[in-house]
Amino acid sequence: MVKVTYIQPDGSETTVDAAAGESVMQVALNNNIAGIIAECGGSMACATCHVYVAEDWLGKTGSRSESEEDMLDCAASEMKETSRLSCQITLTEAHDGLRVHVPEEQV
Amino acid sequence: MRLIEGHRPLTPDSAIPVFDVDPYSEETLLDPGPFYTALREAGPVVFIPRYSVLAVGRYEETRKTFSDHENFVSSRGIGMDDFKLEKPWRPPSIILEVDPPDHTKTRKVMSKALSPKVVRTLMDDFTAAAEAIVDRLLQQSEIEGVVDLAEAFPTTVFPKAVGMKDVNTRHLVDYGAIVFNAVGPDNARRRAAMQRAPEVGGWITAACARDRLTEDGLGAMVYAAADAGEITSEEAGMLVRSFLSAGVDTTVTGIGNALWCFSQNPSQWDALLEDPKLARPAFEEVLRYTSPVHTFARTANLDTEIADYPVPEGAKVLCVLGAANMDPDKWGDPEVFRIDRRPVGHMAFGAGIHGCVGQNIARGELEALLSVMARKVARIEPAGEAVWRPNNAIRALDRLPLKLIAK
Numbered sequence: 101m102v103k104v105t106y107i108q109p110d111g112s113e114t115t116v117d118a119a120a121g122e123s124v125m126q127v128a129l130n131n132n133i134a135g136i137i138a139e140c141g142g143s144m145a146c147a148t149c150h151v152y153v154a155e156d157w158l159g160k161t162g163s164r165s166e167s168e169e170d171m172l173d174c175a176a177s178e179m180k181e182t183s184r185l186s187c188q189i190t191l192t193e194a195h196d197g198l199r200v201h202v203p204e205e206q207v
Numbered sequence: 208m209r210l211i212e213g214h215r216p217l218t219p220d221s222a223i224p225v226f227d228v229d230p231y232s233e234e235t236l237l238d239p240g241p242f243y244t245a246l247r248e249a250g251p252v253v254f255i256p257r258y259s260v261l262a263v264g265r266y267e268e269t270r271k272t273f274s275d276h277e278n279f280v281s282s283r284g285i286g287m288d289d290f291k292l293e294k295p296w297r298p299p300s301i302i303l304e305v306d307p308p309d310h311t312k313t314r315k316v317m318s319k320a321l322s323p324k325v326v327r328t329l330m331d332d333f334t335a336a337a338e339a340i341v342d343r344l345l346q347q348s349e350i351e352g353v354v355d356l357a358e359a360f361p362t363t364v365f366p367k368a369v370g371m372k373d374v375n376t377r378h379l380v381d382y383g384a385i386v387f388n389a390v391g392p393d394n395a396r397r398r399a400a401m402q403r404a405p406e407v408g409g410w411i412t413a414a415c416a417r418d419r420l421t422e423d424g425l426g427a428m429v430y431a432a433a434d435a436g437e438i439t440s441e442e443a444g445m446l447v448r449s450f451l452s453a454g455v456d457t458t459v460t461g462i463g464n465a466l467w468c469f470s471q472n473p474s475q476w477d478a479l480l481e482d483p484k485l486a487r488p489a490f491e492e493v494l495r496y497t498s499p500v501h502t503f504a505r506t507a508n509l510d511t512e513i514a515d516y517p518v519p520e521g522a523k524v525l526c527v528l529g530a531a532n533m534d535p536d537k538w539g540d541p542e543v544f545r546i547d548r549r550p551v552g553h554m555a556f557g558a559g560i561h562g563c564v565g566q567n568i569a570r571g572e573l574e575a576l577l578s579v580m581a582r583k584v585a586r587i588e589p590a591g592e593a594v595w596r597p598n599n600a601i602r603a604l605d606r607l608p609l610k611l612i613a614k
Contacts, residue, residue, distance in 0.1 A: 141553070141562075143556070145562050147323050167315065207487065
């Protein structure tokens with residue numbers, strides 16, 4: 101079991117339990133986290149599950165693939181160094197305590 | 208070796224349940240619900256002797272098989288024919304009927320041309336076209352929803368977005384239907400499609416040529432990728448053809464099915480009027496509830512398995528997306544049409560690397576149309592019986608008499 105915290109643009113936080121193997125996107129949907137829409141369901145076709153990974157977690161969430169970057173470039177909120185598609189972050193035990201920020205806009 | 212429906216006959220593992228039905232009978236295509244239920248109940252994977260294929264319809268197995276592009280390939284055709292053994296009826300699509308690494312290259316080009324960023328630039332045009340069409344239809348006492356609205360809207364906005372100089376509405380709509388009937392077995396629908404293919408296909412190929420496209424459309428973006436050396440100019444023409452195979456008839460079907468859903472569920476139209484922001488999620492529910500693409504196949508490219516049952520190389524597997532979208536184990540109350548469901552993970556656009564590359568533009572078109580209608584239309588009422596048009600891969604309406612009541 102790992103804990104993941106989603107931080108809304110207004111600063112409010114929700115911490116939920118997740119299982120290793122799940123994606124940060126799927127966990128958000130399972131817990132009705134506002135602002136993670138994930139229209140395409142994880143096919144890397146929509147950029148509506150965009151998150152900003154908290155800086156101290158960047159080293160542990162892996163790197164962005166080229167197609168992920170292409171899609172992030174189309175996201176409704178600005179792409180930053182910390183931007184990820186949450187469908188592309190698969191949780192492991194090492195992610196316990198992970199913090200991600202939900203952007204202002206997804207569509 | 209004698210082929211069955213264009214593929215090698217399959218001797219399934221004896222533990223795989225035999226499901227002796229015809230998924231392509233007219234009765235089933237007109238009303239697929241009972242088939243979907245029976246398929247899911249028959250097992251996680253079943254053998255259909257009539258066509259010598261396997262089939263999956265439970266959500267988990269359908270999603271897994273359909274998106275497992277390593278074991279279950281698309282390059283051998285997404286219908287009954289095994290392209291390794293049987294010559295395809297047209298040069299295969301270089302994005303739909305192909306595997307990585309070739310697929311990766313063409314997908315990138317298409318994904319860029321159809322990205323959310325590009326779609327945002329098209330939205331004003333979509334909204335203006337929707338307003339003009341809806342205003343005109345509100346003057347009529349009755350409309351035929353399929354021709355007057357479901358076909359009228361995409362054939363107005365999509366060829367323009369692509370930058371087509373030649374527009375033949377009938378050919379554009381019918382080409383998709385031909386392509387999708389072609390993935391079925393050798394039945395009357397496929398034969399009729401094949402008969403029309405030379406005429407319609409010839410027109411389509413000609414319309415995809417670079418000099419038949421404007422310099423500012425999606426088509427030009429694809430040809431620009433050829434100039435940049437990412438693809439050849441011949442491949443660019445093939446990818447523009449993919450816009451037309453997969454971008455017109457599918458959206459027509461999506462709109463027709465949406466109108467049908469709302470005409471049958473007036474409380475859900477009221478819900479949209481109350482909260483027009485639900486236009487996008489409403490379309491997702493239309494997709495889940497009606498599965499415009501009901502079935503595509505994959506081919507096992509090596510000895511593999513589904514749900515622990517062995518599946519031999521060469522086996523065709525029907526992935527019944529419509530059944531997965533109605534699986535109660537996944538959706539709880541799948542028979543209920545609820546626009547606030549937000550059915551993320553539905554299979555209507557597929558999943559994985561072959562997930563519909565045009566899904567953003569489809570969502571854009573539907574969002575524009577439903578938002579305009581929510582501003583102008585108080586009620587959508589049936590004005591006669593809705594008639595479905597059986598197709599080997601598409602669940603679309605043939606006629607949809609409606610009354611649109613203005614606000």
